[in-house]
Amino acid sequence: MLLSACQPAAPAPEEAAAPAAAEGKKLMCIIVPPVENPFFGTQQEIAAKKAEEMGYEALKLVHDDDANKQMELIETCIGKGAAAIILDNAGADATVAAVQKAKDAGIPTFLIDREITKEGVAVAQIVSNNYQGATILAEYFAQLMGEEGGYIELTGKDTDTNAHVRSQGYHDVLDQIPGMTMLAQQTANWSQTEGYSVMESLLQAHPEVKGVICGNDTMALGAQAALIAAGRTDVIVVGFDGSDDVNESILKGEIDAGALQPVAELATQAVIQADAFIKTGSTGKPEKQTIDMVLLTPENACQYTGFAPNGKTSCP
Structure with a gap:
């Protein structure tokens, strides 16, 4: 990079x-x-x-x-x-x-x-080029969604410039796709615990949700745990950071994608x-x-450890 x-x-x-x-x-x-x-x-x-x-x-x-x-x-x-x-x-x-x-x-x-x-x-x-990372992740999220359906956005702390930059990057892509609708947007303050509780609440209010796009990995892990607990493994979830926990989740077929800082x-x-x-x-x-950031998918998530390339050239 x-x-x-x-x-x-x-x-x-x-x-x-x-x-x-x-x-x-x-x-x-x-x-x-x-x-x-x-x-x-x-x-x-x-x-x-x-x-x-x-x-x-x-x-x-x-x-x-x-x-x-x-x-x-x-x-x-x-x-x-x-x-x-x-x-x-x-x-x-x-x-x-x-x-x-x-x-x-x-x-x-x-x-x-x-x-x-x-x-x-x-x-x-x-x-990190947060805007660039957000746009490439939003483009992939839209592909996973088939460019249609309702989604939820979990945002970071309002006092953090990165939270706003990432959200802007997401919306500069997603708002241009007629078939996609944001059902709800709520902060979970970068927290895994809040990600779980907010997702639990929003899932009850919007059972039709098809995807969740998160401002960081910890919120994505919380949201994914809430969805699994509710038996909603059909919902697409993407994170943002490139943590080892999320990379492992991507490789297990749980969280669907992320962006590596x-x-x-x-x-x-x-x-x-x-x-x-x-x-x-x-x-x-x-x-x-x-x-610049890197899009993480099941095809390359194993190639990064500790937020850096680990030398692997392919994933099993």
Whole structure:
């Protein structure tokens, strides 16, 4: 997968002076949402491992999607004199002040997975091409549906830009297909538990549902479990992330498809660019960067493990 980028409107912040060197190993803070979600847990582990390989001490922290806790953690990293912060943030708007505070303290922040609503505050915003991933998944979902019938959409947290981008990508495809109708759209807040309860409720209200398109994998797993419990294995379900749990479900013939986020590349790129900035004051790249996603189907799901290619060339 190739790294593509769009030029920022303002001069890139990486041209500022890098933080002064500290005694011994420099510290890199890696702050993510709840690690119970394998997407975030894997992302943090990959970033921490890469940081340690590059000679840094890695401090792994979790903000639990709480903007106040995120601010406290960033203040902790400032207090510890961190050389850089790798952050999967707790809200596009709410995070701006926290990243600005780190910048004012001379600590560069490298955002992964989720963008914020202001440029020129973080050094880099490295994300999956969520729109591209959503459109290729929606196209496949429509094929599975035979381009007709009613479907339900489970969306992510309203404070997360990715939730809106993915939903927009879905609808830019599905709204153009006359035979398909959205029966209901409801958030399950990225949660497997909520995915189950919301699907259980919506299934009672819309027993005619033919398909469910989800904003992430954990919601898809919850929805699929609710459908299996109700004896509705005929309903098509697709997820979004590329977690091992969903890949296994696809190979078992349960969840039907997904879209792989290149988590390993996002996390690795952030650490590499942080290291470059610490050493030279520049990443050599624009602030906004995107990486394309991959459609996952029963034909290729076995070829990915830990959100990255595993070397297999075909599936049994």
